[in-house]
Amino acid sequence: MSGHPSDLVTEAFEAQRDRLRAVAYRVLGSHADAEDVVQEAWMRLVRQDEATITNLAGWLTTVVGRISLDVLRSRQAHPEAARGQELPDLVVTPADHPMPDEQAVLAESVGLALLVVLDSLTPGERLAFVLHDMFAVPFQEIGTILGKSADAAKMIASRARRKVHARDRPAGPGREHREVVQAFRAAAVDGDFAALLRVLDPDVKLTVDTSTGVVVTLGATQVAAGARMFSGEAARHRPVLVNGVPGHMSWRPDGTPLSVIAFTVSAGRISAIHIVVDPVKLAAIPLSAPA
Structure with missing residues (x-):
């Protein structure tokens, strides 16, 4: 040629x-x-x-x-070179807003x-x-x-x-999913270890995308032990959809984004948690803190 x-x-x-x-x-x-x-x-x-x-x-x-x-x-x-590959490219939208067609297709085709x-x-x-x-x-x-x-x-x-x-078909953004996530957040805030274990799948996978790399934690006991990160210093937060999966986005008191968390629920338990705290990726999400 x-x-x-x-x-x-x-x-x-x-x-x-x-x-x-x-x-x-x-x-x-x-x-x-x-x-x-x-x-x-x-x-x-x-x-x-x-x-x-x-x-x-x-x-x-x-x-x-x-x-x-x-x-x-x-x-x-x-694996150390697979920086950022534990999470797909994120499409984050307010939970109360319908997603544009293109984003909906993306979320459906490669959801979390x-x-x-x-x-x-x-x-x-x-x-x-x-x-x-x-x-x-x-x-x-x-x-x-x-x-x-x-x-x-x-x-x-x-x-x-x-x-x-x-694998059990993950629950969509319905009532069961919201109830499981709410139970997890309440247990994390209260520091209730037993309650955390009840809502976590034994093989739950926690993936945290940070500015220095991806950190993966496996197993309910390990994830529950580190659950204080879910009840941190966020001043404001709002429910969002992350690639079609319900989650939360949090902001610091000065309005800068703190984290995005998405939960995958299967058979009534949380089977995966994805957290983004990388400031570069957070800055690319076009959502502002609630008033």
Whole structure:
């Protein structure tokens, strides 16, 4: 291709860009990483002899899948370098306001609850599940990306699907969810350890996104022991939706944002808590403190 793809190929790539970005985002949970993956796919296309490509859409899907798989494996091998990847890009809206259509689609497609489940999969399982179940990519193509046969890819996707479906379907922003979260907050404020354990799933995962990195705590006992962070010095707070999941955003007395907390509830207990205290990420949320 000699560094300059034809106008026809460039046009075809641009027609595929949104789909490729969607694939990478659902695999990786990060808009920034998804953009990087799509840009890398473009650079590889530039270097490719276009005469060797018989199906551009399939070729690009394969390339994006391989690059995304490399990113997942790198995160797994170097968790300290996966800064910020424990949480997806946040869409925070007031709980009493309807979300714009685009944000609603984002929240539905990669909500916090789904991310918790996807994080429990191996890189191969996650890729196979997303490509097949969300984008209907044939197992032959998935096998090519994974370096396995179509039958092996089918087994990997099936195993991933069982893991996803084995998790109790998280409660939506309904009354049960609100009641569980309210019980947790009350127990945290009161320092009631026993009450905290009653509303926490034994395998609850707490993820805190700070300015210096992501801190993960596993298990109800450990999370309950650190619950004083939920009853801190916030002067003002308001209920919000975080990627479609009910939560709270808090501000200091001077009006600067303190934290965003989102709760995933499954089978009447809190199965995941996501907290953002990174000032850079908080500053990017266009919400002001309640009067």
